[in-house]
Amino acid sequence: MVEIGHFALILAFTTALVQTIVPMWGAVTRDLTLAGMARYAAFITFGLVFLAYAALTWAYIRSDFSVVNVVMNSHSTKPLIYKISGVWSNHEGSMLLWVLILVFFAALLALRGGNMPERLLASVLSVQGAIGSAFLLFVLLTSNPFLRLTDVPLEGQGMNPILEDPGLAIHPPMLYLGYVGFSIAFSFAVGALVHGRIDAVWARFVRPWTLLAWIFLTLGIAMGSYWAYYELGWGGWWFWDPVENASLMPWLMGTALLHSTVVMEKRDALKVWTILLSILTFSLSLLGTFLVRSGVITSVHSFASDPARGIFILGILTLFIGGGLVLFALRAPALKQGGLFAPVSREGALVVNNLFLATSAVAVLVGTLYPLALETLNGNKISVGAPYFNLTAVPLFVVLLIVVPFGQSLAWKRGDLLGVSQRLLAALGLAVLAMMVTFAVTRGGPVAAPLGLGLGVWLIAGSATDVVYRVYRKGLSMTTLIERAIGMPRSAWGTALAHAGMGITVIGISATVWGVETLAVVSQNEPLSVGPYTVVLEQAFKRTGQGFREDVARFSVNEDTQSKGAIETSKRIHTGREMPTTEAGIVTYGLGQLYASVNEILPGGKVSIRFYWKPLVTLIWGGALVMAFGGVLSLSDRRMRLAAAVKSRNSLAAKAGSPV
C-alpha cells in the first residue's frame, strides 16, 4: 500500500507536468483539443495525489512502523483521530497535504470552470499544474513521507503532545485551504497574462475563488490563534510570531485582492493593480510556506530543518514570484485603462482600503524578514516583537477601519461625502456614546480600551446603517420591510456581516486591556480574587488518562456568594516522550473567560498558579466567525450571479454570432 502511494506520487508528478505543458501549448496555438486536456490532467493528478495521501493515512491508521514517517510521528496507542491528523503533524506529511489541496483546487476549477473560455481555463490549469509539479518534486526529492525502514521497530515515537489536540486536527487543513486557495488567483493572473483578456469577466471568474480562499484563511488564522491561546498556556492569543505573521500577510493582501476584484468586476477599473495583487497574495503564501517549512525561523511549527529543503523552496519561490512579476512587467503596460471614477467614490474608498492593507502587509513583512536579513548581513541577532507591530501595522489598521463605514456607504463612480456623513451620523453618535459610557464606567482605567470599543461599535453601526439605508423606506409596513431585508442581495449582507464581524473582533481585542492577571501560591480552601470572581483551591490530586499522567489543581469559582462551577488545570506528563505540558483550564462566563494555568503543585498541597480574567475575549474569535459567515453568504450570492453572467455572455455571443 505504501509503495502504491509512492508510485502514485511519482505518477502524479508526470501528469502534473503534462497538465503544465500540453494545455498551455494548446492555448497558445489555439488547439482546443490540447487545451481541453487540461481538465482531464487536473482530475488525474488529483486522483493520484489523493491515492498517495490515502496510502500514507492508511499507514498511520494501521501503525505501519516500517515507514520512517510513521515511526517518528505516531504511536500505536494513539486515538484514531490523532493517527489521522498525525499525518500532517510533521514536515513530510504536511507538505503532502499542501500538494493535495493544491491539486484539489485545480480539479475543482476543472469541474466548475465549464463555463469559462476554453483557452483561459487551459492556461489557468497549466499554471496550477506548474506549481503542483514543483511542489511534487519537492516532496519526492527532499521530503518523501514513504521512506521505509529495514529494522522495523515495535513501537513509534508518538507525536509532540502539544499537537495532540482537536485544534490541530482542523487548524492546518483550514489554513492550507486558505493559503493554497490563493494559488487559483495567481494562476488566473498568470494565465490571463500569458494570453487572454483581462477584464470584468476575468474578475467575475476569479472572485469566488479568492473569496473561498479568504474564508478558509480567516477561519484558519482564528483557529490557530485560539489553539495557541488554550494550548500554550500563556493566555495570549497573538504573539506576532513569524509563523503567525506568515499567515497574516497573505490574509491582508488577500483581503485587499478581494476588494479590488469587486472594483474590477463592477467598474472594469484597477486592472493592473488587481493582477499584481493576485500575484503578490500567492507570493506571500509561498513565502509563508518557505518561512515555516525551511527552518529559518524558530517556532513550534518549524520541524527539524534541512538546508536542502530551504533552498529548494527558495528556488520554487524565486521561480514563481519572479516569473509572475516578470510576466506582469512585460504585459501590464498593454492593459487598457478601465472606468473612470472620482476620488470620493466607492472605487476611491476601495483604493484606500487596498493602499492601507497592502502597506500594512509590507510593514508586517519588513518586521518578519528584518531579523533574518540583519543576521545574514552582520550576524547581529535581534527580535522584532509586539512593540514594532503596534507602532507600524496597528495604526494603519485603525485608520483603515475608521474609513470602512464611509466606503461601504459611498456610491460608485462619484460619491456624496456630505450625504454619507449625514447618513452615518447616528452610527457615529452611537460609537461616541459607547466610548463615553465606557470611559465613565472604567474611569482611571486604560484609555485604549474605550477608544477601541468605540471603533468596534462604529464598524458594527456603520454596517447596520448600510443595511437600514438599503431596506428602510418611509411608510412601509413591517412585513414589507422584512421582505425587503430578505430580498437584499446576499453579497450586500455578506459585506455588512464581514465588516460588523471585524468590529466585533476589534471590541474583543480592545477589551484585552481590561484583563486581570493574578499570580499566587495558595493552600487548600484559601480564597483568591480574580477580577469579579473568587476562586478557592478545592483539591490538588493526581490522575492518569490515556497516554498521560497529571497533577491536577481543582478550584471552585464564586461570584459574590454564588457558586459558578469549577475550573481545573494540570501539569501533564505525556508517556512515551515523557514530555511535560501545562493544560490550561478555561471556563466561559458570558463573553469573557476565566483562564487558569498551574505553575507547580508544591509538596504539602500548596499550588502555585496563574489566573486571568479576560472580559469579552471570546469576541475576538466570534468576530472572525461572523466575518467568515459573511464571506459564505457573499459566495452563495456570487454563484447565482456567475450563472447569470454566463447566460448574458452567451446570449451576447449568440447575438454577435461568434463562438466564444
Add this chain to the structure above:
Amino acid sequence: MAMTRKQKRLSLIAAAGSVLAIAAGLILFALSDKIVFFYTPSDVSKQGIAAGTRVRVGGLVEVGSVKRDPSMNVEFRITDTETSLTVTYKGLLPDLFREGQGVVAEGVYQGGNSVVADTVLAKHDENYMPKDVADALKKKGVWQGGKGQ
C-alpha cells in the same frame, strides 16, 4: 469636483504617496527603536551595555543556580560556559525549563551582569533548542549536537 483625468490620478498618487511615506517613516523609526538585540552572557560582559536597555539573553541554565521563592519569583543564572549572568523573573516558567538546558530570557538589563526578565522561553520539545542559543553554543564550540536543530 470637475477634475480632469490627470488631476484625479495625481490626487490619488499624492494621497497614496503620503500614506506610504508615513508608513515608511513609522517602520524606520520602529526598526531603530523597538527591536531587541540578542546577547550571550560573554557579549554582555564584554560589550558594556547601558543599564536600562532591553535585551534578549540566551545560553544554558546553570546547574544548581535556580532559586524559587514562595511568591513565584525565580532567580537563575544563564551561562555560555565562559561567563554567566543572573536573571530574575516573576511568573510561570515554560514547561521545558530545566537546569542545564537552553533558554532565552527577554527583559531589561540592570547593569552588573543581571537582567530582570519579563519573558522566558525554553525549547518546545526534546529535539528543539532555541535557535539563537544553539548558534551561540556552536560558535563557542560547546554544542552537544543532538537531533534536529
